Amino acid sequence: xxxxxxxxxxxxGIATLLAEARVPELEVVAPAHVEEDVVWAARLxxxxxxxxxxxxxxxxxxxxxxxxxDVGAAADRCEVLMPLAAARVPHERGAKQRAxxxxxxxxxxxxxxxxxxxxxxxxxxxxxVCDMCAAAAGAGADRVTIYDTNGSADPFSVFALIARAxxxxxxxxxxxxxxxxxxxxxxxxAAARAGADGLDVTVNGLGDRAGNASLEQVAMLLHLRGxxxxxxxxxxxxxxxxxxxxSGVPVPPLAPIVGAFAATHVSPxxxxxxxxxxxxxxxxxxxxxxxxxx
Numbered sequence: 001x002x003x004x005x006x007x008x009x010x011x012x013g014i015a016t017l018l019a020e021a022r023v024p025e026l027e028v029v030a031p032a033h034v035e036e037d038v039v040w041a042a043r044l045x046x047x048x049x050x051x052x053x054x055x056x057x058x059x060x061x062x063x064x065x066x067x068x069x070d071v072g073a074a075a076d077r078c079e080v081l082m083p084l085a086a087a088r089v090p091h092e093r094g095a096k097q098r099a100x101x102x103x104x105x106x107x108x109x110x111x112x113x114x115x116x117x118x119x120x121x122x123x124x125x126x127x128x129v130c131d132m133c134a135a136a137a138g139a140g141a142d143r144v145t146i147y148d149t150n151g152s153a154d155p156f157s158v159f160a161l162i163a164r165a166x167x168x169x170x171x172x173x174x175x176x177x178x179x180x181x182x183x184x185x186x187x188x189x190a191a192a193r194a195g196a197d198g199l200d201v202t203v204n205g206l207g208d209r210a211g212n213a214s215l216e217q218v219a220m221l222l223h224l225r226g227x228x229x230x231x232x233x234x235x236x237x238x239x240x241x242x243x244x245x246x247s248g249v250p251v252p253p254l255a256p257i258v259g260a261f262a263a264t265h266v267s268p269x270x271x272x273x274x275x276x277x278x279x280x281x282x283x284x285x286x287x288x289x290x291x292x293x294x
Contacts (some may be wrong), residue, residue: 001118001206001207001208001249002071002272002276003248003249004206004247004248004249006120006246008040008043008249010246010273011040011218012043012047014203014239014242014243014246015044015047015049016049016280017079017145017242018049018051018239019049019050019051019237020228020232020235021231021232021235022231022232022235023051023231024052025051025053025249026051026052026054026229026259027053027054027055027056027200028040028041028055028075029041029054029055029056029057029071029074029075029078030055030056031056031058031061031081031253034055034057034063034067034070034071034166036076037055037137037293038055038071038073038074039074041054041055041071041075042051042073042074042075043081043185045064045074045076045164046230046257051169052076052077053075053076054071054075054076054077054078054079054144054273055071055075055078055079056078056079056081056112056238057071057079057103058081058106059082059090059099059101059102059103060080060082060089060095060096061182061203062113064103064106064175065103066237067083068080068106068107068112069111069112071112072107072110072111072112074281075083076261077112077113077142078107078112078113078114079115079116080100080103080107080116080117080267081083081116082097082103082116082118082132083118083149084121084123084124084128084129084206085119085123085124086118086124088120097131097132097135098266100116100132100135100136100139101135101139102135102262102273103198104116104136104139106141108139108292114135114140114141114149115116115142115145115174115262116132116133116136116144116145117144117145117176118132118144118145118146118147119147119148119149120148120149121146121148121151121155121161122152122157122158123150123152124150126160126161126164129146129161129165130165130168133165133168133169133171134168134169136171137170137171141171141176142171142198142220143164143171143172143173144161144169144171144172144174144290145173145174145176146161146174146175146191148175148176148178148182148184148187149176149180150178150293151177151179151180151181151183151184151188151210152180153177153183154181154183154186154187155183155186155187155189155190155217156190156276158175158187158190158191158214159191159193160194161196162175162191162194162195162196163195166195166196168273169215169254170248172197172198173187173197174197174198174199174200175191175196175199176195176212176213177191177199177212177213178210178212179202179205179207179209179210179211179212179213179214180209180210181211184211184212185213185214185217185256187213188201188218188222188226189218189222192222192227193198194268198211199213199218200213201213201215201218201219202214202215203215203216203239203240203243204216204240204243204244204247204249204255204258205217206243206247206249211245214256214257215231215239215254216236216240216257216258216285217237217257218234219231219233219258220236220256220280220284220285222281224280233284233285234284234285234286235286236258236285237258237285237286238286240252240258255279256268258286262282262290263278263282263287263288263289263290264290265289265291265292266278266291266292270291271291274291
């Protein structure tokens with residue numbers, strides 16, 4: 001995220017809280033700066049927090065093989081990224097598939113556990129996405145991740161594509177959503193309803209542009225809809241506060257779940273039945289209900 005840079009002490013502190021919240025995997029290595037991030041990945045792995053550590057590698061990158069080796073040595077697993085939009089190299093679809101399968105083959109030769117991720121998956125036809133998923137499965141991917149890279153998808157298109165991918169491969173299918181249209185949480189929920197096995201999320205929704213699907217919003221929504229995530233909900237407020245403090249990016253008071261006003265009532269009409277105006281019990285995430293009305 002622009003303007004955010006953390007020290008090792010800050011990273012370790014946040015990672016420790018994530019582990020306490022029972023987040024199962026920390027994606028630490030970004031594909032644009034693998035050399036720097038593998039150092040953090042290795043140190044987090046050595047910290048033995050009880051979570052998987054993973055990273056991203058561009059399948060068509062000039063240093064793909066070296067990066068696969070680096071991530072494989074530092075982390076528990078990696079994700080081979082192949083952007084599906086024609087504007088991203090390689091431009092030709094056959095070349096995209098060949099580069100992806102070659103990267104997965106090389107990961108296997110190194111003994112590195114690797115999945116395949118598909119940025120821009122909602123900017124191409126679903127049949128192409130599923131063809132790439134099938135090719136990834138054939139090349140030994142341990143899972144596939146469907147990316148709504150520019151945040152243009154909606155819950156209906158997400159449900160349809162995730163369901164189709166689940167029918168195509170017998171692999172775990174993950175969803176990665178951005179919030180450019182304010183739909184990241186809804187899209188993540190739609191993916192889960194369609195059978196997604198995992199969701200990429202960030203604390204407070206931090207990320208490029210308008211950010212990503214928010215951990216606290218997605219975890220609460222799935223909990224309320226009866227879908228078990230394993231996330232410790234009471235740990236979310238302290239985690240959100242810590243990330244806001246360390247990143248320097250404050251949580252808006254109107255933010256769902258963890259915002260300062262999320263459990264505050266102003267209207268006098270609420271006072272006779274406060275619970276009827278709340279979507280969730282504020283105590284679940286360590287919030288205190290407040291009233292400022294008559």
